[in-house]
Amino acid sequence: MSDTLKSLRFTLLAIVAALFVSAFIIVITDIEALGDGNFGKAFSTLGSAYWGLFKGSFGSLRAISNTITGATPLLLAGLAVSSAFKAGLFNIGATGQMLAGAMTGLWVGFAFQLPAVLHVPLALLAAAVGGALFGAIPGVLKARTGAHEVITTIMLNGIASFTVLWVLKTEPFKRPGRDDAISKFTEESARLPKLFGFLGDRIDLLAHTGFLVALLATFAFWWLLRKTTLGFEMQATGLNQEAARYAGMRPKSLMVTSMAIAGAFAGLAGGTEVLGLYGYASATVAGDIGFDAIAVALLGRSTPVGTLFAALLFGALQAGGRQMQVDTDVPIDLIIVLRALIVMFIAAPLLVKAMFRVKGDVQSFGQTFRGWGG
Amino acid sequence: MTAISTPAIVVSAEQRKRARSIGITYLVLAAVCLGIFTRRPGDAGFRISETGQFTLPAQGFAWVLGIVLVALAAAQLLRGFGKLSNVVLALAAATVFMSFLAWAAAGESFSFVGMLQDTVTRSVPITLGALGGILSERSGVINISIEGMLLAAACTSAIAASLTNLWLGTLVGALTGVGLAAVLAVMSIRYKVDQVIVGFAINFFALGVTSFISFRVLVPNRDTMNNLMPVKPISLPLLSDIPFFGQILFVQTIFVYFSFVAVALATWGLYRTKWGLRTRAIGEYPKAAGTLGVDVNKLRYRNLLLAGAVTGIGGAWWPIGIVGRFDQNITGGRGFIALAAVIFGRWHPVGALSGAMVFALAEAVRLKIGNFKTGIPSEFLIMAPFVVTLIVVAGFIGASRAPKAAGQPYEDQ
Numbered sequence: 001m002s003d004t005l006k007s008l009r010f011t012l013l014a015i016v017a018a019l020f021v022s023a024f025i026i027v028i029t030d031i032e033a034l035g036d037g038n039f040g041k042a043f044s045t046l047g048s049a050y051w052g053l054f055k056g057s058f059g060s061l062r063a064i065s066n067t068i069t070g071a072t073p074l075l076l077a078g079l080a081v082s083s084a085f086k087a088g089l090f091n092i093g094a095t096g097q098m099l100a101g102a103m104t105g106l107w108v109g110f111a112f113q114l115p116a117v118l119h120v121p122l123a124l125l126a127a128a129v130g131g132a133l134f135g136a137i138p139g140v141l142k143a144r145t146g147a148h149e150v151i152t153t154i155m156l157n158g159i160a161s162f163t164v165l166w167v168l169k170t171e172p173f174k175r176p177g178r179d180d181a182i183s184k185f186t187e188e189s190a191r192l193p194k195l196f197g198f199l200g201d202r203i204d205l206l207a208h209t210g211f212l213v214a215l216l217a218t219f220a221f222w223w224l225l226r227k228t229t230l231g232f233e234m235q236a237t238g239l240n241q242e243a244a245r246y247a248g249m250r251p252k253s254l255m256v257t258s259m260a261i262a263g264a265f266a267g268l269a270g271g272t273e274v275l276g277l278y279g280y281a282s283a284t285v286a287g288d289i290g291f292d293a294i295a296v297a298l299l300g301r302s303t304p305v306g307t308l309f310a311a312l313l314f315g316a317l318q319a320g321g322r323q324m325q326v327d328t329d330v331p332i333d334l335i336i337v338l339r340a341l342i343v344m345f346i347a348a349p350l351l352v353k354a355m356f357r358v359k360g361d362v363q364s365f366g367q368t369f370r371g372w373g374g
Numbered sequence: 375m376t377a378i379s380t381p382a383i384v385v386s387a388e389q390r391k392r393a394r395s396i397g398i399t400y401l402v403l404a405a406v407c408l409g410i411f412t413r414r415p416g417d418a419g420f421r422i423s424e425t426g427q428f429t430l431p432a433q434g435f436a437w438v439l440g441i442v443l444v445a446l447a448a449a450q451l452l453r454g455f456g457k458l459s460n461v462v463l464a465l466a467a468a469t470v471f472m473s474f475l476a477w478a479a480a481g482e483s484f485s486f487v488g489m490l491q492d493t494v495t496r497s498v499p500i501t502l503g504a505l506g507g508i509l510s511e512r513s514g515v516i517n518i519s520i521e522g523m524l525l526a527a528a529c530t531s532a533i534a535a536s537l538t539n540l541w542l543g544t545l546v547g548a549l550t551g552v553g554l555a556a557v558l559a560v561m562s563i564r565y566k567v568d569q570v571i572v573g574f575a576i577n578f579f580a581l582g583v584t585s586f587i588s589f590r591v592l593v594p595n596r597d598t599m600n601n602l603m604p605v606k607p608i609s610l611p612l613l614s615d616i617p618f619f620g621q622i623l624f625v626q627t628i629f630v631y632f633s634f635v636a637v638a639l640a641t642w643g644l645y646r647t648k649w650g651l652r653t654r655a656i657g658e659y660p661k662a663a664g665t666l667g668v669d670v671n672k673l674r675y676r677n678l679l680l681a682g683a684v685t686g687i688g689g690a691w692w693p694i695g696i697v698g699r700f701d702q703n704i705t706g707g708r709g710f711i712a713l714a715a716v717i718f719g720r721w722h723p724v725g726a727l728s729g730a731m732v733f734a735l736a737e738a739v740r741l742k743i744g745n746f747k748t749g750i751p752s753e754f755l756i757m758a759p760f761v762v763t764l765i766v767v768a769g770f771i772g773a774s775r776a777p778k779a780a781g782q783p784y785e786d787q
Binding site: 025029030031090092141145146147148150151152154155156157158159161162163165166169294295298329330331333334335336337338339340341343344347348350351 | 395561565566567568570571572574575576577578579581582583585586587589590591595707710711713714717718751753754756757759760761763764767768769773774
């Protein structure tokens with residue numbers, strides 16, 4: 001069996017294992033049915049839950065559109081985590097960077113009157129720059145003072161969240177007639193076109209061309225890693241900072257650049273949410289995406305293609321989870337459990353091998369993150 | 375006669391940079407004092423006991439302090455304070471903090487002692503979580519899953535305590551921590567999975583499962599399964615009579631006393647016992663320890679389970695120590711703050727405790743100051759803990775060195 005097939009088989013087995021464990025959780029928490037000794041009901045709940053999961057993610061064009069809508073910010077934010085991992089940095093700050101990008105993108109979106117051909121790219125650029133500037137902060141702090149990015153990005157997330165809460169209530173941003181943290185709408189000319197716009201005016205198809213932006217960003221990430229000196233130096237620094245320094249690279253300035261690049265990806269994630277999905281921003285515009293993005297990057301082993309597929313899988317689970325919650329009384333939180341289990345099982349080929357009694361070698365993965373660094 | 379020459383003071387570039395950044399910090403603090411804290415007239419009352427209080431004139435205090443800080447900055451930048459520089463810095467920070475409080479409470483009075491008491495109360499889960507982090511990372515296993523352990527333990531201990539009693543509830547919380555720590559241990563030691571991945575998976579798992587249980591089980595059965603009386607503070611005899619400090623440190627719940635004892639025990643254990651020496655050895659250079667006959671992986675298992683138990687008790691603090699029930703995502707990221715406290719405290723229990731206190735203080739201040747009409751939007755008060763931690767870490771802590779082997783699986787030769 002070829003390596004690709006082998007790793008595909010392991011991925012599928014890992015997903016199956018995760019579905020098994022979640023099934024167990026669904027059944028044992030069905031206290032009412034189990035209390036009555038009604039196992040049949042518990043199992044039929046399980047059946048319709050998983051059917052809903054599939055139906056909601058791939059069962060129709062609308063489901064596929066929902067999957068893509070969910071995957072778009074996960075992919076961009078996932079790239080923000082992956083690209084930092086490649087440079088040996090642990091970027092927990094995608095949430096804050098997304099918020100920064102969302103705000104700058106939003107501002108360009110409502111403050112200017114431009115034709116769409118200019119307005120959309122300009123707003124996206126603003127989102128990327130906003131995210132990059134905010135993302136560069138932990139890079140600068142680490143380069144200058146040695147402050148660990150795990151601490152600084154967590155703190156900056158908190159700072160960004162509450163700053164946004166405040167910004168959205170200030171005069172230029174706030175929506176007239178509202179006192180809560182919700183912004184006015186962007187100009188129509190700044191909105192990303194719908195992805196399935198060619199099918200006519202279907203308002204139930206939410207997917208927007210932010211997905212194409214995300215795909216382009218994935219390609220840019222691949223190109224950066226494979227074809228540019230900067231990408232090479234980033235990876236060299238990520239693997240061994242000392243060796244990179246001896247080779248004449250400048251780890252400190254690379255640190256700042258890497259974090260700025262990561263921030264730009266995350267900023268685009270925030271920008272495409274505002275310009276493509278909502279048309280405005282609220283305090284929850286970043287939600288848990290920055291956090292989920294860490295799982296996406298871990299699952300995708302920080303590679304461009306891996307991150308893409310991981311984001312699609314997570315987007316599908318999210319879309320399916322919503323359907324599952326509607327169809328059954330199984331809460332969407334199960335999706336978080338499923339994601340956790342998939343990440344865990346995929347990271348543990350030895351465990352999956354033992355569970356399914358698969359023979360043969362397992363390819364072992366290198367480490368994502370080399371400890372805390374010194 | 376030989377001339378006695380005083381040795382020249384050797385100052386590294388690193389030290390000089392730090393001295394300069396401290397000097398700039400004084401200037402910034404001075405600007406804040408003169409520019410902001412002088413803006414509100416009136417006296418601020420700091421209540422320090424049931425009856426006693428002292429007052430600070432907000433404006434006058436800020437003016438004097440601002441000028442003193444400028445002088446300190448000049449002295450620091452010109453010649454430095456040598457060995458005393460940390461002491462001076464701490465004193466300056468504490469005084470600026472008082473000036474901030476005086477500014478916020480100008481014209482009113484508030485319970486200063488109550489605020490500090492609240493700080494100590496709120497430090498418990500962060501301290502215990504950080505201790506769990508230190509125990510595992512000192513043994514060479516990265517522990518990102520503190521948040522997940524706290525959250526899961528909070529959930530199970532709430533259920534167990536509602537159904538039985540508080541002791542069993544806390545025990546179940548500790549065991550939940552042990553259970554998740556066992557997952558971390560088996561995955562990272564036996565199956566050699568990337569420790570950061572396992573840690574994050576545990577966090578997601580705990581968040582998902584507890585939200586799921588909360589929605590599906592606890593909400594429908596609120597009265598029977600998620601309803602308990604949290605523990606009451608215990609006044610320690612004699613110690614609680616110490617003026618001011620007695621109230622802050624020794625009129626607390628058993629969780630606070632436990633966390634103090636745990637920090638003391640961990641410090642003693644890590645630096646004064648054979649176990650501690652071995653633990654630090656397997657975290658720094660496991661091969662050497664292994665060669666000398668230490669069973670590296672066995673010790674890692676044991677320390678991780680212990681870390682899980684300590685963290686689990688920290689998680690039980692929410693339902694049993696303060697709130698009386700479990701809510702979805704009740705920990706709200708405190709586990710990550712604990713992780714920050716580990717790094718902040720340079721993997722030392724006492725350092726982590728002080729990190730936890732800084733964060734808890736900022737949180738307690740926010741809760742108190744929120745009542746005053748200072749004119750600053752509440753959002754900025756809420757973010758204060760993050761800003762403070764960021765400044766402290768970037769300004770004064772700087773680079774910290776982690777246990778060398780953290781993150782690497784160990785294989786017997």
